[in-house]
Amino acid sequence: MLEERVSEFAGWWQDDGAVHTHAPAWAQVRADVQQxxxxxxxxxxxxxxxxxxxxxxxxxxxxxxxxxxxxxxxxxxxxxxxxxxxxxxxxxxxxxxxxxxxxxxxxxxxxPQWNHPLTMPNVIPPANLAAIVAAMMTEVFSPNIIEGEYSWNVEFSELESAAMVAKLIGWDAETAGGLYTFGGSGCYLYGLKYALTQVLGAQSRHGGIRTNGKLLVSQQGHYCKLNATDWTGLGMDNIIAIETDPDTNAMSADHLEWVMSKLYNQNIPVISVVCTIGTTDAFAIDPVAKARALIERYPNPPGYGKAFLYCDAVIGWSWLTFAKYDFQANPLGFSPEVLTAIAANYTAIQDVIYADAIGCDFHKVGWAPYNCSLFMMKDYAAFQNLMRRPGSDYLQERTSYNPGLYTLEVSRSAAYSMAGWATLKFLGYEGLQAILGGILEIQTHLRHSLTLEPTTVCVNADDNGFVTLFRVYPSGVDATAQYQRELTDPAARDQLYANNQLQEAIANKLWNWFRDGQLHYGEYAPYISYSTGFRPTEYNADGSDPKAVIYALKAFPMNLNITPASMATLLRLALAARTEIEAETSPCAGV
Ligand SMILES: Cc1ncc(COP(=O)(O)O)c(C=O)c1O
The missing domain is CATH 1.20.1650 (PLP-dependent transferase-like)
Structure with a gap:
């Protein structure tokens, strides 16, 4: 009986694997799916x-x-x-x-099309072809970088990326290591978990987080500090916001020292100091070397491990490629202004060498597809020892690389490691330098154009990042003088509020023009965004008046198709929007 069943079953298939017509329906449907x-x-x-x-x-x-x-x-x-x-x-x-x-x-x-010459809303780059194709390849064969057995040579994409980025940072590639994970917030979470385990001990992985240690991060640090403290169980209330310099937006080393000395005297452990390299809009770069010195000066109480130094460099890391740039010879021919900005960025960023771990997003300043982030550690073995779990019953260590034993994720797609690796292999030092410096050239051109138009003012002229924040004033107003008044003089508070509303109205009109897809004044509208609080006014340094802040239109030109023509369109249509709003809101409107 069983013999007959076995032979009937086998008889449904032909030698080439196709099913015979007399096979049951499930086998027919399955054969269709197989295609x-x-x-x-x-x-x-x-x-x-x-x-x-x-x-x-x-x-x-x-x-x-x-x-x-x-x-x-x-x-x-x-x-x-x-x-x-x-x-x-x-x-x-x-x-x-x-x-x-x-x-x-x-x-x-x-x-939205991130590659379009009029797209500049935020830190969202289009992906380069090497990364797209490398990531697509993983969809065909599904390598899983949980371990070498499931990805074989594809694991090199993670290991070699880590080696290349370690060398960029200045770490020893033999002892440093890196893990690809799910975004800059994933890197932050990895950083905080590593920090908690280093400071509170591996026992905290069993007994839980029972100590109100502190996370010290600047006021301008990214909001994913909330995600990380919340999801690790440290608790959002254990974040201490360190003040920032009103001009540079960078963390105040003096305030950091004041907080650390206070915690030291109270015997409260610091879990981690987070330096942002740089901040999302202002591109402020926190003082990493000083943070390192303060960690040494104010050690945690006995019984706790050393406070961890994490650099959230997700939008800053690739500036490290300028380590190899000859600033004297300037082989890529950057303009003097841009060269100065590049040198300033590189000089500030190179201090990430003092960090214990660094988050690097390729889907930001690596021009790779989402999501693609590399969590870099200076001492990979230390992380592995702290975070290791016993192996599983169903996985064997067939190769020497088994990161699934200590990563947060179990399965990890190689789409991001392949995308990151292919990006590094393709762009190299020079490619990244040309993209980064090239965007600064375009950004500088926009800032020059804003200076030439009397009714507009750039409000972040001292920032060396990609973002240009600017205000458009009513026709006939001297924007530079009016902005200075609104920034410094409480008597100009009502004008500030009104002109903040104007920025919002212009941003909304540009948004509507972008989204309706029609020509306006003979042009397609740019896709930009705006900030409802780029900085407080000088008379509102403590933020007590939530309305006394600077609103600004924002251009974040991340793609390589953006040219001076894109910026000319942006400026023309921003002014045209202003003129329409003036007409709509004038006392005679609608009469
Ligand atoms: C400074 C900074 N840190 C962290 C993040 C979070 O990164 P992700 O969106 O990749 O999770 C961002 C995102 O813009 C950021 O700008």
Missing amino acids: AFPSPYSSTSNDPLARLVGISIQLLDNLKPTAPGRAFLGNDPSTPDYSRATQATLPEKLQLLDRVVVESAQLFQGM
């Missing part, structure tokens, strides 16, 4: 994957406008109605593969 998987064998023609990838790229390309064109994909200006998502149901039957590919491409309708 939707990559072939296990090499084939030179009719590769369905190559065909579908080709179609999908074409479909995505069809969503791009012809030049010059709107800055979003497709032609549907409507805002997504996410409430209809609950109507989704699982299809009853197998669907056509091509139809799913078409529907997948349709989901990109309306999305």
